[in-house]
Amino acid sequence: MSYEERANAHPNLGDESDVEEEALVNDYREQVNFDDEMSDLDRTTSIDAASQAPDLQAQLAAAATPLEYQATLETKFASYDNYCNLFHYILNSDGPVDLEVPSYYWAWDVIDEFIYQFESFCRYRNRVARSGSNEEEAQLLRENPNTWGCYSVLNVLYSLIQRSQINEQLAAMKRGEDPMTVAGEYGSRPLYKMLGYFSIIGLLRVHCLLGDFSLALKTLDDIEMNKKAMFARVMAAHFTTYYYVGFSYMMMRRYGDAIRMFSHILIYVSRTKNFQKGGNSYDAIAKKNDQMYALIAICVALHPTRLDDTIHSALREKYGDQLTRLQHGGPEALPLFEELFRSACPKFISPTPPDFDNPAVNVDPVDHQTSIFMDEVKNTLFNPTIRSYLKLYTTMDLKKLAGFLEVEPEKLRSWLLVNKQRSRQIRWVEGGLLEGEVVSANDLDYALENDLIHVSETKAGRRLVDWYLRNLARVY
Amino acid sequence: MGVTFDKCETRPAHIEAILNGLDRYNPETTTVFQDYVSQQCEERTFDCYANLALLKLYQFNPHLLQPEVVTNVLAKALTVFPSPAFSLCLSLLPAHTQPFAEAQNTSQTSDFVESVQKLARLSTLLESAQYAQFWSTLNSDDLYADLVADVAGFEELVRIRIAIEVGKTFRQIDADVLEAWLDLRNGEALEKFVTEVCNWEIEKSGSSVVVKVPTNKENEARSEVKSERVGIEQFGRVLRRGFEQAA
Numbered sequence: 001m002s003y004e005e006r007a008n009a010h011p012n013l014g015d016e017s018d019v020e021e022e023a024l025v026n027d028y029r030e031q032v033n034f035d036d037e038m039s040d041l042d043r044t045t046s047i048d049a050a051s052q053a054p055d056l057q058a059q060l061a062a063a064a065t066p067l068e069y070q071a072t073l074e075t076k077f078a079s080y081d082n083y084c085n086l087f088h089y090i091l092n093s094d095g096p097v098d099l100e101v102p103s104y105y106w107a108w109d110v111i112d113e114f115i116y117q118f119e120s121f122c123r124y125r126n127r128v129a130r131s132g133s134n135e136e137e138a139q140l141l142r143e144n145p146n147t148w149g150c151y152s153v154l155n156v157l158y159s160l161i162q163r164s165q166i167n168e169q170l171a172a173m174k175r176g177e178d179p180m181t182v183a184g185e186y187g188s189r190p191l192y193k194m195l196g197y198f199s200i201i202g203l204l205r206v207h208c209l210l211g212d213f214s215l216a217l218k219t220l221d222d223i224e225m226n227k228k229a230m231f232a233r234v235m236a237a238h239f240t241t242y243y244y245v246g247f248s249y250m251m252m253r254r255y256g257d258a259i260r261m262f263s264h265i266l267i268y269v270s271r272t273k274n275f276q277k278g279g280n281s282y283d284a285i286a287k288k289n290d291q292m293y294a295l296i297a298i299c300v301a302l303h304p305t306r307l308d309d310t311i312h313s314a315l316r317e318k319y320g321d322q323l324t325r326l327q328h329g330g331p332e333a334l335p336l337f338e339e340l341f342r343s344a345c346p347k348f349i350s351p352t353p354p355d356f357d358n359p360a361v362n363v364d365p366v367d368h369q370t371s372i373f374m375d376e377v378k379n380t381l382f383n384p385t386i387r388s389y390l391k392l393y394t395t396m397d398l399k400k401l402a403g404f405l406e407v408e409p410e411k412l413r414s415w416l417l418v419n420k421q422r423s424r425q426i427r428w429v430e431g432g433l434l435e436g437e438v439v440s441a442n443d444l445d446y447a448l449e450n451d452l453i454h455v456s457e458t459k460a461g462r463r464l465v466d467w468y469l470r471n472l473a474r475v476y
Numbered sequence: 477m478g479v480t481f482d483k484c485e486t487r488p489a490h491i492e493a494i495l496n497g498l499d500r501y502n503p504e505t506t507t508v509f510q511d512y513v514s515q516q517c518e519e520r521t522f523d524c525y526a527n528l529a530l531l532k533l534y535q536f537n538p539h540l541l542q543p544e545v546v547t548n549v550l551a552k553a554l555t556v557f558p559s560p561a562f563s564l565c566l567s568l569l570p571a572h573t574q575p576f577a578e579a580q581n582t583s584q585t586s587d588f589v590e591s592v593q594k595l596a597r598l599s600t601l602l603e604s605a606q607y608a609q610f611w612s613t614l615n616s617d618d619l620y621a622d623l624v625a626d627v628a629g630f631e632e633l634v635r636i637r638i639a640i641e642v643g644k645t646f647r648q649i650d651a652d653v654l655e656a657w658l659d660l661r662n663g664e665a666l667e668k669f670v671t672e673v674c675n676w677e678i679e680k681s682g683s684s685v686v687v688k689v690p691t692n693k694e695n696e697a698r699s700e701v702k703s704e705r706v707g708i709e710q711f712g713r714v715l716r717r718g719f720e721q722a723a
Binding site: 150151154158210211212213214215217218251252253350351352361362363364365367368369371372373374375376378379410413414415416417418420421422424426431432434435436437438445446447448449450451454455456457458459460461462463464465469472473 | 479480481482498501524525528529532535536538558560563564566567568570571572574575576577596599600603604605606607608641642644645646647648649650653686694695696697698699700701702703704706710711713714
């Protein structure tokens with residue numbers, strides 16, 4: 001039984017639009033490749049506003065509601081069609097549409113859920129192919145290669161961004177001008193503006209899930225990362241943004257910037273006590289919270305930094321023992337790095353249909369990204385060892401130190417070069433997230449004169465102003 | 477020193493235009509990016525951000541993937557170590573390439589997978605500063621030579637990168653060590669490279685030859701005390717309070 005027949009057999013799973021027409025559309029969709037796929041939305045059934053009016057509210061609510069965990073493939077396909085129809089209606093009607101959305105957070109919820117379903121569909125599809133156990137589902141997935149296609153998903157997000165002129169609006173706001181002058185017919189309406197705005201965050205997330213970390217950061221060029229940003233008004237959006245930005249920085253080896261991002265949001269959460277009670281997003285946020293602490297632990301181990309006191313004590317509480325082991329480095333720390341990375345990384349996806357005929361070639365994208373990250377961890381595994389020894393001396397003979405460490409002098413030279421290289425990092429100062437300056441990120445520096453290591457340390461002077469101000473505030 | 481990942485001085489205007497628009501997803505631009513990769517190989521330039529856009533097109537359209545273009549992109553990324561360029565490229569490759577898998581566990585791996593794994597091996601050696609081993613690995617198998625053949629001046633480019641890294645860490649280095657790291661096996665070649673390309677000096681005393689690296693910002697390793705920066709804004713609250721009380 002093909003998908004069309006299944007859809008016909010369960011009309012209630014569809015989006016209540018004309019089932020026959022829907023089947024035709026699906027039929028048509030199967031024959032198309034890229035060109036048509038990009039304009040997928042134009043072709044799907046358009047909603048006849050008059051006859052659909054009562055259903056629209058249900059559809060809006062459905063689009064922002066998570067699918068059941070056990071949802072069948074049919075439900076997933078139907079949900080995809082549902083989104084296509086809804087976005088088509090929003091984007092391609094005669095002019096902007098007036099929608100009464102179920103809640104203030106609807107725009108975020110719908111984008112969030114849309115991407116989540118894309119992510120889980122891709123992962124499910126890959127798993128079916130990898131395990132090779134469910135022939136029926138594999139066949140169904142094979143027949144519908146374009147459902148939840150990466151081009152359609154990106155098309156939705158980019159279309160919402162363009163329709164709402166959100167990037168132009170944000171740029172105007174940055175210049176201190178009135179965004180309404182560039183918003184246009186669509187972008188001046190709150191619904192379109194919000195959808196466009198959250199689509200930018202959605203893109204950040206999709207690019208990150210696909211392993212394109214630099215493009216993920218580039219996407220946020222027009223958004224200013226501060227508490228006044230629009231995303232800050234929706235807690236889940238605020239949270240998501242910082243998680244993916246921080247993670248992307250980490251994969252670009254900008255650990256200092258990653259720590260800054262994670263710390264910012266974690267401090268914010270720890271101070272916003274209200275959200276902690278109740279709220280249906282609580283579990284999701286609590287989980288992401290722990291994941292970010294794990295990522296901070298990794299970043300701090302790779303790039304020793306002074307953390308904010310709140311973060312530091314929370315980190316000690318959650319990952320105290322593990323943090324010590326990570327910071328100590330060496331081969332024993334490798335499995336721990338990998339374990340934490342896997343528990344805290346996004347659920348990476350492969351955007352194209354897997355090879356159903358060769359289960360073995362469908363490697364989990366999470367394994368792929370983990371192995372890439374772990375290569376860098378392996379390369380820098382002895383940095384802590386080097387640092388802990390050099391801290392003790394002002395000059396040291398290379399061969400003598402090699403003797404202490406029980407390694408060949410040649411190996412020690414490599415370690416010294418690696419540690420020196422990794423202590424120089426790019427750090428953001430101003431402008432887009434991808435910009436930055438090379439800074440020395442370590443208070444320990446050294447240079448070699450043949451086999452003689454000259455060590456120098458940068459010491460921080462006493463910080464008096466802060467102390468003075470704090471006490472002044474207390475008495476005055 | 478400002479760094480911007482998405483910019484490149486040598487990038488032509490038409491590539492810039494594609495990168496900033498939605499055409500970066502259009503499969504028809506694949507050939508444009510591929511030509512640009514060849515151009516980078518010939519002209520010894522490197523544009524990581526544009527090459528990632530090409531790899532993304534391959535990610536979305538696997539049937540367009542050209543193995544030799546991918547290996548050229550990876551080989552080019554090797555010439556800018558230490559940097560995340562190589563690993564960012566790997567992140568966009570199909571997961572089945574398993575760049576860091578223990579080789580020879582499957583007999584049916586394709587040539588493409590084998591090439592990616594070989595290049596990843598080279599990357600690991602460069603990133604972990606095992607330069608002597610890098611050269612012996614590179615010279616151990618003709619396959620390596622094939623992989624980097626399209627990149628004009630590959631060895632020269634890598635040598636320069638190694639020299640830059642050495643210059644940051646060393647004030648003086650034994651010529652024997654440097655010879656092995658740069659794979660310049662006779663004294664003359666080393667002397668020529670060190671004096672002409674790097675502008676360093678060679679000092680001979682008896683049997684030992686030492687290369688002297690002039691002082692630069694990175695290799696002076698000066699101790700300093702960072703004092704705190706005090707700005708008037710920090711006192712804003714105190715000052716404001718003073719006025720409020722007066723009023």
